Amino acid sequence: MRTGSRLRSAATGLLVATGPWCTEAQAGKYCGDPLEGGLSSGVTQEEAIEAAQQWWSSRAGALGRGYQDWDNADDRALECSKNMSGKFQCQATARPCLPEGTLPDDLPKLDM
Numbered sequence: 001m002r003t004g005s006r007l008r009s010a011a012t013g014l015l016v017a018t019g020p021w022c023t024e025a026q027a028g029k030y031c032g033d034p035l036e037g038g039l040s041s042g043v044t045q046e047e048a049i050e051a052a053q054q055w056w057s058s059r060a061g062a063l064g065r066g067y068q069d070w071d072n073a074d075d076r077a078l079e080c081s082k083n084m085s086g087k088f089q090c091q092a093t094a095r096p097c098l099p100e101g102t103l104p105d106d107l108p109k110l111d112m
Contacts, residue, residue: 028100028101029074029097029098029100030097030098030102030103030104031073031074031095031096031097031098032060032063032067032095032096032097033095034075034093034094034095035056035059035060035093035094035095035096036056036059036091036092036093037052037053037054037055037056037057037058037059037091037092037093038052038055038091039052039089039090039091040052040054040055040089040090040091040092041083041087041088041089041090042087042088042090043087043088044088045080045082045088045090047088048080048087048088048089048090049078049080049090049092051090052078052080052090052091052092053070053078053092055092056070056073056092056093056094057069057070060073060094060096063096064104064105065105066098066099066102067096067097067098068096069099070092070094072096072097072098072099073094073095073096073097074094074095074097075093075094075095076092076093076094077092077093077094078090078091078092078093079091079093
């Protein structure tokens with residue numbers, strides 16, 4: 001069950017956005033431990049967010065095929081700020097999840 005998302009911004013330019021929350025394998029959804037991407041920058045906040053999500057996706061993809069999709073991730077958070085030179089910097093954090101109904105590649109096979 002997705003509970004929505006919330007957005008909070010402070011006068012300092014900090015932006016924190018979080019996405020849906022779920023348990024470890026809610027409704028057959030397999031999720032990994034939270035991952036952080038690196039600190040990404042851009043001329044605009046949108047550029048910095050896109051770069052942060054791409055960095056996170058490249059790290060999440062190392063877990064296996066299917067984990068790299070930011071839209072499937074749970075507990076998504078983006079932290080952004082504007083530095084002294086006027087550039088935006090963002091970092092993405094989330095729990096990588098497989099699409100609902102998809103099994104991990106490394107599940108042990110059960111003999112029946």
